[in-house]
Amino acid sequence: MSFNDDVKIDSSQVGSGGSGGSPGGMVVGGGIGGIILLIIALIFGINPSDLPTNPGGGSPDQGQVQPGGTEQDSELANCKTGADANKSDACRVKATVLAVNTFWSQELPKYKREYTPATTILYNGSTQSQCGTASNQVGPFYCPLDKQVYIDASFFQILSDQFGSSSGPLAQEYVVAHEYGHHVQDILGLLDEAQKDPKGEQSGGVRIELMADCLAGVWANHATETKGESTKGGDVAFLKPLTDKDIKDALSAASSVGDDRIQEKTQGRVSPESWTHGSAEARQRWFTTGYKSGDLNQCDTLSPDTVE
Template identity: 60%
Template sequence: MSFNENARLDTSQVSGGGGGGGAPGGLVVGGGLGGIIITILLLVFGIDPSSIPTGGGTSDPGQVQAGGSTDSSAFSDCRTGADANARVECRVVGTVNSVQAFWAGELKSSKYQWQETRTVLYSGQTQSACGTASNEVGPFYCPLDKKVYIDASFFDLLTSRFGADDGALAQEYVVAHEYGHALQDQLGLLNRAQQDPQGAESGSVRTELMADCLAGVWAQHASTVPDAGGTPFLKPLTDTDIQSALSAAAAVGDDTIQKAATGRVTPESWTHGSSKSRQTWFLTGYKSGDLNRCDTFSVPSVES
């Protein structure tokens, strides 16, 4: 999904962070695409994921220095849609701009008002109120400090390790998914994931699939979302764009990752949903363009 070359980017919504390449001081599991990534890495290296403490459950937000510098000058060369088409960091900035502008407009007719949510785009590792964010963990939304954390190198991992293509919408889908979690948090829905954390029909899976659906809703409307000057951030989607997003959704399905890691699929331990259901719910949002169609908690089965 390409940006209009003359669209204006707002770098104030994204801050820099990290830079260290050492071993992470803690692990964040859950809250987005990141949890499934750390699980696969643990399995590949022969470590039992249940033996690893999570950062999110033990962090005291009053004693944690929240992630990254608040200085957005690291992205000062991300000025236009042309920059977003050329560089992944600028593509993240532009996607954050578009997603936030969309949800701000979408919520105007409701009792809710979109609360601006900053993205920390870091390198190597940085600290969040939910624990250490690292390139091993992958992207996630932290409800304790209301920020999205992304290491841009994750997009290379998504392609080289998990088989997604390297198309722009595959990357933009990841960003939009995490902002789906931010929306869930603002609507009071995010905690349902922790109340029922595992299984093919669990609250965790339904929460993740809702975020996939919300990413699809944004994708449907993205070409009409304007920058501050009225120019749409993004060009209309093509069939190739949609296939790119679907490749990313399939790549991070629990069944696909489990089979690649162990040769077995164990639905009772799923936290994010199957590849098929991730694709299905993204398409549900995309085809309908209606966030009300994303109520994954109201259906008997998310796999049907």
């Protein structure tokens, strides 16, 4: 799903962090942080039991925004229009963050909830969050303690090369929209459901993740209607109309991060009792539910007897 060339890209909602050096101790802590990070540990072949569970090793500071000097910093600085976003991953993330924040800022008030835009830290190597160290061994996550999303710049390439995900635009935009689904859940007071029952096919952890997939689908449904400022004056939709290929790209990304797919690849067997995010099939199905309905109310994964 490509951005309209003329839409302006605001620079205030994405910062850069990290310098590519060796990451410090991986720290998992703070509300939902550990649940979101757990599956990413599996992606990189890390035994989740080896992850620290207290915040002692990480700085409590928010992701540090670094001055220019890397190729990524240059991409972000030069990312000013939709045409720029169609040319680079870093700029696409920046544009997607703006599009997603704009949509939820308009949507949540319909449910009597105010939406506060969340910032994304797009980093290289490692940086600090209040949930601990974000590194290229962790992958994307939402930290509820500092209300920020953290994405390593190399993640999309890893997802494509190692796990067979499509590298198409909506595959990348889905990842961003999923993490912002967690921010919406945070605002709605739902994140604690994952901590109450973190593992298993029907667990709270899985239900929260599948809900975030559904919320990403809701955004995708409305993405071509959500408007930003045009370089030519007036308003223009952030994104061009979706194609069948766009949807296949998003479903490919959702499938590639299913618990069963990841476990099969990393440990050679599937163990549903330890699932935290849901199967490939369920992740695709709930994204599709959100996309086809465009309705936040259809993303209730907490009430059904089964979600798998």
